[in-house]
Amino acid sequence: MDGNGVEVVIAHSERATLRVGDVFVKVDADQARLDVEVQAMAAAPVPTPQVRWHEPPALALAALPGVALGRLGEPSTASPAAWAAAGAAVRTLHDAPLPPWPGRSRDELASGLAEECxxxxxxxxxxxxxxxxxxxxxxxxxxxxxxxxxxxxxxVDHVFVADDQVTGILDWSEASRGDAHFDLATLTLGHPEHLGDVIAGYGADVDRDLVRAWWSLRCLTNVRWLAEHGYGSPDDFPEVAVLRAQP
Structure with a gap:
């Protein structure tokens, strides 16, 4: 991209992200999401993007070094060591003090699951x-x-790596208190072959069946949002492929 140009990274009715040189500008209709993102990045004990400025409804972040660990629906070219490093970073986050705001309750998740099904x-x-x-x-x-x-x-594309080390983690607007298995499932969604690498780096007991359960829950509850926000036909969604492949 031309250093003087503007690249639209993502855009839909709720939010948009633009890239201008080495700066990403996020514009969000929900100010609370940006507030959570800034607070979460400040509290997280893992590498995060540098905040250049925050003026509602926008947030400007510096680009991270390295490349994304992978992409949903595409084979990852990252090494097992890089995946293990991601697992270690997730463990560091999960061992940190809880954020002051709550996450979604089990009742809320169950209600959403029923509605989406x-x-x-x-x-x-x-x-x-x-x-x-x-x-x-x-x-x-x-x-x-x-x-x-x-x-x-x-x-997986929110985790950046270089030389088998995590250089930064993006997009913290959904940060909260929650189940550790949910993060591990989201990271490995569509990349089951790297679940063992992530668990090795995580270094704690992980219930693989619960990870698989969260794969199903995340996919079931994401398909409608993707379809209604212009991401194409559900038949082509990697999430639908995961649901079909689940035993």
Whole structure:
């Protein structure tokens, strides 16, 4: 990209991110999300982007060094050591003091799951047996857990690495108290072959079945949002591929 140009990184009805040189400018209709992002980055004991300025409704962040760990729906070229480093960074975050604001309750998650499953069936996005199977699996994630400081949207392309080290983690607007397995599931969604690497770096007991359950829950509850915000046909979504592949 020309250093004097403006690149639209993402844009939909809720928020937009623009890149101008080495600065990313996020514009969000919900000021609370930007406030959480700034507070979470200040509190997180892991590398985060430098805040250049914050003037509602916009937030300017410096670009991170390195490259994204991967992309959902594409093979990752990152090494197992880089994935393990990501797992170690997640563990550091989860061991940090809890943020002062709460996360979504199990009741809220269960209600959202039910609503989204009804939408998927009503719009014939997936066969009923695929929805039912994944919903049953997803519901096993909604058990009592000990809350930790979670990123809340730890997609694989939000983690940047260089020389097998994490150089920064992006997009903290969903940070809150929550289940550690949710972050681990979001990071490895669509990349099950790297779950072992992440767990090795994480260095603590991880229930792989709960990670898989969160894969189902995240995918079931994301498909409608993606479809309604211009991301194409659900048939082409990596999330739908994950749901179809779940046992």
């Amino acid at each position: 009804e939408w998927l069936l009503a719009h014939d996005v997936l066969p009923a047996d695929v929805v039912t199977r994944n919903r049953r699996l997803a519901e096993t994630a909604l058990r009592p857990w000990t809350p930790v400081f979670i990123h809340g949207d730890l997609q």
